[in-house]
Amino acid sequence: MSNRQRSATNAPEPSLDETIIGRHLVIQRSRLAGFRHHEAPAFLPALRAGSPLTLSAERDNPHDGDAVAIHWQGHMLGYLPRGENLVVARLLARQRRLSARIRRLAPEADHDQRLQIEILMH
Secondary structure, eight states: OOHHHHHHHTOOOOOGGGOEETTEEEEEEEEOBTGGGSSHHHHGGGOOTTOEEEEEEETTOSSOTTEEEEEETTEEEEEOOTTSOHHHHHHHHTTOOEEEEEEEEOTTSOGGGSEEEEEEEO
């Protein structure tokens, strides 16, 4: 590995406030909670970094009134972790334009670390 490749590999990730992609602002990076309890394990081989995801607020969720479900092609993958979902839930309630995508896949990691996502505001 050349020095140039090594320095690119070890470069620190930009902070969220520095991460503007086109006209989209990355507002949050999170892991997927509930990975093994939903459809994520079945679809893991088909998922790719960059794949678009759908967010939906579940205000009637009996476990968390701020729950935000994450879907891929109509399949329930899991949720934003409790404690990391409040801002996104409130933005969705205010009908702000948000999108999500897969940031990183780690098939060999612990269940709740296998899929990391980014949430973008438009």
